[in-house]
Amino acid sequence: MPELPEVETARRITESTLVGKTLTGVELRLPKVLRDSPIDSVEPLIGATVMGARRRAKIMIIDWSNDLSMMVHFKLAGQWAVISPNGERAVAGHPVPHPYGEYPHKSTHATLTFEDGTIVQYSDIRQFGWWRILPTEDVAAAIDEFGYGPEATEPLDIALLAPVMMRRGIPIKTLLLDQTYIAGLGNIYVDEVLWRARVHPATHANKLSAIKRNTILREIPPVIAEGIRQGGAKIVHNIAHPVDGFPAVHGRAGEPCLRCGTEIVKLRVGQRGTYICPKCQKLT
Ligand SMILES: [Zn+2]
Numbered sequence: 001m002p003e004l005p006e007v008e009t010a011r012r013i014t015e016s017t018l019v020g021k022t023l024t025g026v027e028l029r030l031p032k033v034l035r036d037s038p039i040d041s042v043e044p045l046i047g048a049t050v051m052g053a054r055r056r057a058k059i060m061i062i063d064w065s066n067d068l069s070m071m072v073h074f075k076l077a078g079q080w081a082v083i084s085p086n087g088e089r090a091v092a093g094h095p096v097p098h099p100y101g102e103y104p105h106k107s108t109h110a111t112l113t114f115e116d117g118t119i120v121q122y123s124d125i126r127q128f129g130w131w132r133i134l135p136t137e138d139v140a141a142a143i144d145e146f147g148y149g150p151e152a153t154e155p156l157d158i159a160l161l162a163p164v165m166m167r168r169g170i171p172i173k174t175l176l177l178d179q180t181y182i183a184g185l186g187n188i189y190v191d192e193v194l195w196r197a198r199v200h201p202a203t204h205a206n207k208l209s210a211i212k213r214n215t216i217l218r219e220i221p222p223v224i225a226e227g228i229r230q231g232g233a234k235i236v237h238n239i240a241h242p243v244d245g246f247p248a249v250h251g252r253a254g255e256p257c258l259r260c261g262t263e264i265v266k267l268r269v270g271q272r273g274t275y276i277c278p279k280c281q282k283l284t
Pocket of ligand 1: 259
């Protein structure tokens with residue numbers, strides 16, 4: 001967390017609330033947010049206007065009128081809150097601290113102020129998140145360095161991706177979390193995809209049947225789409241609060257499987273907390 005749907009939600013909020021607005025002030029309280037930034041200050045954005053917000057994998061890219069861009073990676077716990085002049089809040093990212101509380105608090109590492117009074121509060125209790133400020137023309141090369149695979153939001157090329165599974169003797173969950181294989185799939189959504197496909201996450205990718213390989217790849221875009229529709233999965237302190245049966249499995253240890261009623265269990269696959277229905281997802 002935050003995963004692709006949360007980042008896409010932040011992007012949509014940014015697009016709908018900040019495009020056309022000019023930055024008038026910046027307060028950066030934690031300089032290490034810019035630790036890998038080609039430009040080591042947010043000041044050059046002052047006086048520039050937000051032109052748009054894009055996303056690649058879990059990186060949000062905000063383009064500014066002075067041909068600079070800002071890449072934002074929320075990593076484990078980044079949170080993006082846009083507060084309109086009338087006090088209305090639009091929030092995305094990690095749910096802790098509660099984004100409807102007082103700002104700034106001790107984890108509010110940056111505040112952006114726009115000329116109409118709109119404010120962005122960027123918080124991160126874990127401090128792994130980062131921003132990079134760079135010329136817009138350098139963004140594509142900067143993104144290329146991550147070697148991202150195809151976007152999990154788009155229909156996936158099964159003819160290209162299924163054969164990769166056949167060659168990998170590693171747990172399918174580990175492969176799906178590899179951002180060079182498919183970009184943007186994280187822990188929560190992989191658990192959901194494998195529950196829908198009725199595949200145990202520790203099953204080695206090269207042991208899956210052709211039907212299971214295809215089912216897994218087909219379930220990815222709808223699972224991500226459901227996450228985006230909900231503005232991100234409702235999971236607080238590792239406990240899911242499902243809406244319309246989503247998330248169905250992640251964060252629901254001890255709760256009944258929505259398909260068969262068996263208790264959901266938590267286990268570890270590749271060091272990641274993993275949730276399964278032991279009846280629907282048997283290890284074969
Ligand atoms: Zn079940």
